[in-house]
Amino acid sequence: MGKIIAVHSYKGGTGKTLLSVNLAATFAKQGKKVCLFDLDFRAPSLFAILKIQGAECWVNDYLNNNCDINKVLIDLTQRINGKGKLFVGLANPETEAIRDMSAKDRKWEMHALGRLLYLRNALLNDKEFDYLVFDTSPGLQYSSINAIVAADLVAVATTGDRSDVDGTRRMLRELYNLFEKKTGVVINKVLDFNSKNKREELYDRVKNTYQVPLLGIVPCFCDILRAEGSFIFALDKPDHPFSLLLDEMAKKIDANEVK
Amino acid sequence: MSKEDVLGKKPLVILEKIKENLERLNEKMEVFIELQKHDRKDSRQPLSDTPLDVMTLLSMPDHLRKTAMTICRCGRATAEETSQHTTRARAVESAYLNQLVLMGYLKKERKGRKAYFYVERENER
Numbered sequence: 476m477g478k479i480i481a482v483h484s485y486k487g488g489t490g491k492t493l494l495s496v497n498l499a500a501t502f503a504k505q506g507k508k509v510c511l512f513d514l515d516f517r518a519p520s521l522f523a524i525l526k527i528q529g530a531e532c533w534v535n536d537y538l539n540n541n542c543d544i545n546k547v548l549i550d551l552t553q554r555i556n557g558k559g560k561l562f563v564g565l566a567n568p569e570t571e572a573i574r575d576m577s578a579k580d581r582k583w584e585m586h587a588l589g590r591l592l593y594l595r596n597a598l599l600n601d602k603e604f605d606y607l608v609f610d611t612s613p614g615l616q617y618s619s620i621n622a623i624v625a626a627d628l629v630a631v632a633t634t635g636d637r638s639d640v641d642g643t644r645r646m647l648r649e650l651y652n653l654f655e656k657k658t659g660v661v662i663n664k665v666l667d668f669n670s671k672n673k674r675e676e677l678y679d680r681v682k683n684t685y686q687v688p689l690l691g692i693v694p695c696f697c698d699i700l701r702a703e704g705s706f707i708f709a710l711d712k713p714d715h716p717f718s719l720l721l722d723e724m725a726k727k728i729d730a731n732e733v734k
Numbered sequence: 735m736s737k738e739d740v741l742g743k744k745p746l747v748i749l750e751k752i753k754e755n756l757e758r759l760n761e762k763m764e765v766f767i768e769l770q771k772h773d774r775k776d777s778r779q780p781l782s783d784t785p786l787d788v789m790t791l792l793s794m795p796d797h798l799r800k801t802a803m804t805i806c807r808c809g810r811a812t813a814e815e816t817s818q819h820t821t822r823a824r825a826v827e828s829a830y831l832n833q834l835v836l837m838g839y840l841k842k843e844r845k846g847r848k849a850y851f852y853v854e855r856e857n858e859r
Contacts, residue, residue, distance in 0.1 A: 585787040589853070592807065620788040624806065653792060653799065 477508075477599040480728065481609040481626035483619055485642030489632040490663040492520050493699065495610035498630070500709035501721040503552075503559035505729075507605035510548060510562040510598060514622050515612045516576035519566035524704050525551065533567035535576060538587045544597050554710060576618070584617045591625040614642075615650070623651065628728065629658045630690055635665065640684060647685060659690035661724070668694035688732065691724045693717065754847055760825065761849070764832045786839040786853050801830040805840060810852040 482495040492515070499511035512534055513521040522530075532546040547564040555561055567573075579587070598604045609626060611619040623629055629651050633643040643660070651658045662681060667673045674692075681689050696717055699708065709718045784790055786806070791799055804819045805811055811819075813828035820827060831851045834840040841854045 581787045581789070582785050585785040585853075588788060588806065592809070617788065620792070624788055624791070624803070650792070653796070654803065655800070 477603070477605045477607070478628060478728075479595065479599070479607045479609065479626040480628045480630055481611055481619075481622045482630045482632060483611045483623060483646075484613045484632040484639075485646050486634075486636070486639045487518075487613045489613070489634050489639065490661075490693070491515075491613070491632045492524065492610050493704075494630065494632050494661060494663070494693075495608050496521070496524055496707055497709040497718070497721050498725060499561060499563075499606070499608040500555070500707050501718070501725040502606050502608075502729075503555045503561035504557045504709060504713070505722075505725060506558040507729075508560040508603060509606045509608065510564060510604055511608045512564040512610065513566040514609050514618055516566050516618055517573060517612050517616070519568040519573070521563060521610065522565045522568055524707075525563060527563070527565060530565045530567075533572070534564045535567045535572055537564070538590050540586070540590070544594065554707075556710075579617070584621060587618070588621045588624060591621055594625070615646075620650070623656060624654055627657065629656050630728075631658060631660050632663050633660060634663055644684065647687060659688045659728070660685050661690045661693060663693045664695040665692055666695050668692065690727060691720050693720055757828070761828060761832055764829050765836065784838075786834075790839065798830055798834060801827060802834055802839060805831075805834075805851055805853060810850050812848050812850055816851070 482491045484491050499509045502509045532542040536542045537547045548562040551561045609622040611622045804816050814824050817824040817827040835842045840851050843850050
């Protein structure tokens with residue numbers, strides 16, 4: 476049976492969306508059937524990154540019980556060079572929709588959790604998807620915690636920023652652990668990664684600080700900043716060091732190395 | 735119950751019936767203990783009117799969260815099925831499940847000999 480991966484972080488700007496998109500694309504490139512979901516309802520961005528003009532139905536509509544999940548999925552398989560399949564479910568970027576999602580009450584959130592849990596049956600069981608990747612909002616947002624509860628694995632994106640490190644540690648202890656979630660950490664935007672000493676020191680520090688499996692360390696690539704989100708590295712630049720790191724990360728997840 | 739039933743024709747059926755009755759009795763005692771703990775007389779009025787959402791799950795004690803999470807994942811399960819997921823004893827799960835029902839977070843429904851526990855969600859699908 477397939478897996479649900481929630482990509483989450485304590486702070487914004489840690490590279491969750493970049494990681495989600497490229498991880499989903501990498502899985503698809505490796506022959507898997509994947510669906511990427513934008514669950515960042517406060518700041519939807521996948522429609523812009525993937526250059527999709529509109530959707531028949533948004534993830535918002537699915538969670539609101541207004542449509543079936545099949546109407547939400549957009550097939551992007553033709554963008555991949557490989558045997559896999561890539562679909563995406565987008566969050567509605569209109570201001571009114573963002574406002575609507577921000578005003579939901581606890582009952583609605585509970586119902587939304589039921590709808591997310593139902594994806595396991597509808598997509599992993601019935602449609603034989605290998606991976607569902609949830610791109611979430613940072614911090615303790617209702618929608619993000621729902622995504623974490625529904626997921627099998629949480630990939631936590633973090634940086635070297637002191638407040639981010641502190642917040643990530645707290646979330647590991649007080650959120651992921653409480654829900655007994657398998658968790659792997661991705662350290663993003665790391666400077667001076669080429670020096671061997673620095674690399675070894677960082678591995679030790681990460682191990683001691685978080686005490687969870689390390690999914691990967693991503694150096695601060697100027698190419699990624701320069702690209703301004705205009706292309707997907709895993710698909711458009713498969714030989715770029717970032718894409719190669721993603722290949723390794725996907726293999727680790729696929730081999731169940733995160734316990 | 736006839737003499738031949740007791741002597742061997744249906745001993746398994748009888749034992750199962752006794753087990754079932756003991757389980758029901760056990761459940762009733764658990765409900766009674768919980769009611770006494772909270773100084774209440776009526777089990778139909780839940781302790782809480784907040785839904786079983788993720789924030790409620792986060793604030794729960796660990797032992798109840800584990801049980802509640804299992805029901806959230808399965809949608810609907812008996813104490814036996816829950817215990818298979820949590821790897822705790824069936825009787826322990828039965829106590830926790832009934833406690834969650836009393837707290838108003840789960841619903842309980844009997845179908846024949848089995849009691850099913852579930853989260854009530856309106857317009858699920």
